[in-house]
Amino acid sequence: MEENKEQKPPQHEPVEERKASKEDKEKTENPPAAVEKPAKTSYGRKKRKPKITIGVREPIRKTIYDILLENLKFSGRKTFIHRLIYAGIHTFPIEQNCKFDTATPITKFFRNIINKTNNSVYVLEKMTGFLVYYDMHFIHLVEGDEDALGIHLRLLYESEDFDKIEKLKLFAVVNHIHARMMTDWLFYYGTPRKCVATIDISTGEDLAMVLYICIQKVLKLIIQISSQMSQSDILVDPSSLRIRGSDTENVPRASRSSITVTASNIHNRNNPMKGLLPEVEQLDILLPSEWIPELVEYKNSYGRYVVRASYKDQVWPIPSDFIPYDIFDTGYRMVIEFPKSGTKKEHVARRKSEQPPEDDGKNRKQAELEEEEKEDEEEDDEEEDDDLDEKEFTK
Template identity: 25%
Template structure:
């Protein structure tokens, strides 16, 4: 009689089958972060698109996809992909910022040298030319003033976006004022409101092939999906929301843990009394202090002296 076939699949086989059902090769995440930029809309979109193309051009389990919403000075970025590709995008973005700053400094130095050369030529001809500020007095170049991460969804099963796109918009004005020094509950409530708007934005982007926010009226339903500038600025100032650069720095980093016994001196040994500072609330629940050998010697000596004194007093009587 033949034995029945046994199911010898491993956990890896089950995980691979689940990935095939949802059309993925690895676990996917969705990250939402916001920021304040200093470039024109077209230029900041160009910088983001360059990093996305660089990530997707290299080997990656899940291509980076998402939506970039750009205002005049603020932006919201919803990005999807595997954990490695998303954090690779962040590293490329910060590297692009560093390259841009170096390029701007080089152009500023060339412009300053050209201005000095023109002034020297004018002085040789007897003319007076007004010089601009010194190079060290120029404002510091930066692409992003502030960056904050709103949330990360881990192990998502369905991706919202088919590719990556960027749109520009003019957001509505916020009615009322927000207190940046308010309690934690107020900050979390404003974060929830912002995430609800972003979720509504994702649903609109999923339903429309060509997403556009140009020419919208104030009462248009799409306007409710745009986070207000005051709301984004409030979240960027919040002390309860993590900085994006800090989160990117922590990726794949394990800090060295310092144990307590490595911070004390002398090092704990069998000769170190570790119970000296224990509070004696009740002798029934507190271990007695260890008795040292020299204490036993002193105790025996004291007992002998007491016996001699008793014997001496009895003989005199």
């Protein structure tokens, strides 16, 4: 009996818990489909429009400035490069046995100016050039940006030894050159051939031809030297061909470079360089001429705007919207008051009397015809009087 009392009957789970456990098993085995929640609608607010993705984008439009920057980047430049050629007479001392590569006072003078110009902050394209000088004459070709040329001319005229230079004339100005003639600043000393033929400059065309020949010889001389720089005849200091720490690799350094010619080339009588040097007789004709512009005029033109004398002669078509050509014309007088007295016809007649008389072409012709008729009548009267006098005299 005691054992039966200790054994308790099994406790059964309630019916509701059994049903819940069965439903949970079914949900885990077969989960129900996700039920979409209804979209929240807030009355009084605008619904957001869906973003529309377009597959084809509109091309970016390039301006002329963008194309210009691309071209400068491809050519390895920062801005445009200009070329300036000028000549003059100098009084710097030169030794009798002067070699091609020796530094003379005139080369030191121009080299210091070139170095000061290139060390300026405002210069983007460094200055390069070529100096050809004789015992009394010189021709200087320089290349650089606009600021470099302006600084170079200012330093030239403000230098201490400028009193040793005379008759500076401008030979040529070439804007936006395609390529540099030289990669550095070089100098060349030589003795040109003597011009045997007489040069006739009776007209302006003859003077222009002499100037053209002189410039062509200088350019051919530079081309000849640049072609021989790669050979053994002419050697250039390689340390002066590049700028250290510069952004542009193609920009040279104008410093200690010079031309060194071998002894065989110096003593050779048939030196091709001698035939490419401009004759002294040509320079003696060009420098004193009044038709060749002075370098001072070009130097003073920097930083100044050109004042046009007349828009009618310089610009076509005439910009009448900006220039009031009718400022001295009499305007139309509008009637803003009521007639004081009289009818409408009297008022119109009064207005016509107040206006100045019109000077038309018809009125002029009529006046001329009337004057001619009066003159003809006076001549006829004079002829009749003469006839009467003759008749009386014969009687």
